[in-house]
Amino acid sequence: MLDIGTAKVVCLIGQKDPVMGIRMLGCGTACSSGVKAGAVVDLEAAEMGIRKAVEKAERAAGVSVHGVSVNVGLRSLDSRHLRVQTEFASGAIADRDLKRVIGTSLSELSQPDYAILHALPLDWEVDGESGIRDPRGMYGQKLGVDMHFVTAGIGPLRNLAHCIERCHLALRSVTASPYAAAQSVLTEDERDLGVTLIDMGAGLTTVSVFRDNTLIHVDAIGVGGRNVTSDIARGLNTPMEAAERIKLFYGSALHGARDEYEQIPCPPIGAMDELQHAPRARLTTIIRARTEETLELIRDRLADAKLDAYSGRQIVLTGGAAQLSGLREVTELVFNKRVRIGTPHGVFGLTDAMDAPDYAVAAGLLRHAFQQEGEAISGPPDLSGRRYQRSRYQGNALSRSVQWLRENF
Template structure:
């Protein structure tokens, strides 16, 4: 049995699931809460965030008929970033063994570790033996020099500490952490998509994150501090209406595509103040506002992907998840901006999924749940190191004599 939390800017989702023999993962409890204490994936009001988490967890526990002590959580902050690193180590000429893989991977962890960042994912992309690269599993091969290409996903320790503290205030322990677009990819992508190249874009309320998959590995992560809330803010300003009304107007009338009768359809907009009267604006104005911000989000992601040299490497497909994927016309705008095939991703591979949580806005939660029962090829597991010392200590432990003795123990 495992429990997961998807803590977003608008809602908190708690899922409790268990392994169903030969059938996959089955949900036995689900709960939702209103998230009022997060902005851009970062906790800004500890009390409000705690209320949302407690509400979601209590509902899921009641449905599952059990109490939970630990949860796996999502991470979605603007500090998310990817870093690639190539590390080589020498060993006594002979057959590559497990200890050699462990040593070269631990060496990369210690070289990367910094006090201001936490390592969320450490994924070996390829190995090399005596200069021959592109090797998936070098064990059993012969050589004297082993190398590894690592992909690290990092996030600022400060926001993670606040998130962990908020979860702990609910008397829960963090079991593991997964970046949102990675979890969404585990939920909605097919094996062929992950192998040939695909980009997952998770359109959240306060932040939009993306992950590129290639050769069945996640190879890049990015985040921009814009999301569905940015569109709502624009609607509120453009139509001179309160935020709550702007959210309803966006949900009911909002579209990123212009319609033939937009100039003739008037949208009722509640006034800002008590002395004002109800006013109307043509739907074409709302569509222009929604389209402008939607295009900006996709253009920013496209340009950042191009600057990283990953546009072609990412393949010809994009999958949209998150609450923003419900917006009418968002798929068509993404196709125009990226010039790629785009589809809306929905959770798959999870049994007992209620109709209320089978949409793209629940891809992250179901993906985290699936990850608990998958054999994922990563170099680290468990909760992230928020002390900033776990891997740095390995770098500085022992002097030249100590390192020499360790090398002798590993090789003879």
């Protein structure tokens, strides 16, 4: 499993154990470069980070890796819902009927500039009766389904696939980052009752909404922890490397009683300049402004999608930027909901260092690889833009009639 982020690349190798469940065999991490907001912008730099992470994981696990499952976190991540209905001749609904309805929805949604990452049936309908989880074996004449598609731009996906091929690795599957993170940090009760997962990475913040144990919405904005670091560097007039250390050691989204009196050392940008100091209150103000703006943007986008009330009263924060002190309390104020920090679970063998929010996507990829349930498509996405672009019945009248007979009898 390969988690390619803006700040680091994580490779996990695991297997399904009959006793312990999913067990990690080896882990490798490397600094990520050439990736911006989830998109590859420098092939050589991104390839180097992937190679280093995979080589470390191979040495730790004692195996060779030939294919990988990767995450996709792009600003073009989007949710699309489509309801399709069709008639069938047989009285009892069979697998072929389900496949035909899903195939129709795939062909209707297909667009040349977007690839389908996930196709999830949310709700089946038989002769007007909705709320059916599995219609197979039921009797009726009309079958409908409400599909949720997670899509992403084909251009960045092609660059990602090409980068992995340059590492002599086969692309086995692709999982949207917010969906992968949810697999490792959310509980079954949260997914059932309604929950919003906010994954705050270095260059991208993604959102996933669950209800009735099903993913119903994803979204992404190109803002993350790296933007907070950039604001600190500009506000305190210090290099980016120093700003990152200041954020880690002194940063908080909440003001403290002694912030006005405590002075923070700020290394100068010029080599000959003297060491400067700034009150901690200024640092907190910079962090608070950026984090509040990011959270309010997410809140407004969920409200525009009419999901604020439907997503329940629980929010889970995860990702590397979620470790910022005071962020949980600020999130509670912005959303007026209960908030907790999500850490990965369900994978045996994770070290103490990996039991942290910044490993949520990597652990979720490992779990998702062994538990792909309820999805209508599998394998790598169609990057040609042509797999699902076909009419329901092709050819002349005779061939269309033969195809209809095959599907219904």
